Amino acid sequence: MTHDELLYWLKETDKDKLEVLFSKADEVRKKHVGDDVHLRALVEISNHCSRQCHYCGLRAGNKDVKRYSMSKEEILACANKAASMGYGTIVMQAGEDFGLDVEWLAEVIKEIKQKTPMAVTLSLGERTKDELVLWKNAGADRYLMRFETSNAKLFKKLHPPISENAPDRIQILKTLKQIGYEVGSGVMTGIPNQSWDSLARDIELFKELNLDMIGSGPYIAHPDTPLGDDENCHCEEQSDVAISENQVPANVEIAYKLMALTRIMCPDTNIPCTTAVTVLNGELGFRTGLSCGANVLMPDFTPPEYRVLYQIYPGKGQNKTCVENDADVRQLIMDSGRTVGTGQGASPNMGKHK
Numbered sequence: 001m002t003h004d005e006l007l008y009w010l011k012e013t014d015k016d017k018l019e020v021l022f023s024k025a026d027e028v029r030k031k032h033v034g035d036d037v038h039l040r041a042l043v044e045i046s047n048h049c050s051r052q053c054h055y056c057g058l059r060a061g062n063k064d065v066k067r068y069s070m071s072k073e074e075i076l077a078c079a080n081k082a083a084s085m086g087y088g089t090i091v092m093q094a095g096e097d098f099g100l101d102v103e104w105l106a107e108v109i110k111e112i113k114q115k116t117p118m119a120v121t122l123s124l125g126e127r128t129k130d131e132l133v134l135w136k137n138a139g140a141d142r143y144l145m146r147f148e149t150s151n152a153k154l155f156k157k158l159h160p161p162i163s164e165n166a167p168d169r170i171q172i173l174k175t176l177k178q179i180g181y182e183v184g185s186g187v188m189t190g191i192p193n194q195s196w197d198s199l200a201r202d203i204e205l206f207k208e209l210n211l212d213m214i215g216s217g218p219y220i221a222h223p224d225t226p227l228g229d230d231e232n233c234h235c236e237e238q239s240d241v242a243i244s245e246n247q248v249p250a251n252v253e254i255a256y257k258l259m260a261l262t263r264i265m266c267p268d269t270n271i272p273c274t275t276a277v278t279v280l281n282g283e284l285g286f287r288t289g290l291s292c293g294a295n296v297l298m299p300d301f302t303p304p305e306y307r308v309l310y311q312i313y314p315g316k317g318q319n320k321t322c323v324e325n326d327a328d329v330r331q332l333i334m335d336s337g338r339t340v341g342t343g344q345g346a347s348p349n350m351g352k353h354k
């Protein structure tokens, strides 16, 4: 698709026309990644974060969050549970927690790889090449890091860099590929000052980066953040970044269109129906996501006492896609005419890349 075609579809609101787009995406999904829906066990191992992203409830400046770090034993218990339930992948996620001992994590990865047949995915923010290599050598298979928006100026405003010379997320994604990870990324839709043009550019960048996984979700405002706090909203500050009438809305329909266009543009990639979609649209969110390109779901295996503290946006802790509802998730997949994937569910894109 050309840039103008992407723009056309992103802005389209006619339900009948969108049905055509979603059917096309579903057809491409079936042809390239099949009917399997792969389940990933998500474990949020720490909610400490040193960054100050303007949209995220875990930002270091939010003093109202009770912080936690899971122990090795707690993480291994989650991993063993996921493996015993037939999950093929564990995703270990955290804020950008520089208190996290990198050698300790390497030992955790090694132990999971020795004791279970699961793939290990990491989502730990912007890390140095040495750390990424260490974890890869310990057995990690995949790394997820959203670039959030291809508009570098907007990203820098929302996600203040640690230092002027630090590599940006696009550079780190390229490094991850070089190291040999299966690499995932994605964006937020409807961030204040995100333009339609920039969202179309995001999809083109997915393709250019040759991503193996692409997970995107709608922006959900968190009241304890600069962007979510109406009184201190920084939107005006950012008015030089995008034109307000060109603002992408933060609704779930945009997320579905983005999923469908991503599938068409990057047919061999793994695409999750993300938690933010289900928080906004419940079970219907899953069903719709699966019908317009998605082939991955990520039930939350974080122990409930920690899960409620991983509040990157409101409602996330009450997400119904979790280990306790595993049977319902599987039923939902089958009710959608799909099959529950077995094995690690690696991205076909990675196979082609190799």
Ligand code: SF4
Binding pocket: 049, 050, 051, 052, 053, 056, 057, 058, 059, 060, 094, 095, 096, 125, 312
């Ligand atoms: S988005 Fe990630 S890096 Fe930014 S504050 Fe939240 S957890 Fe930290």
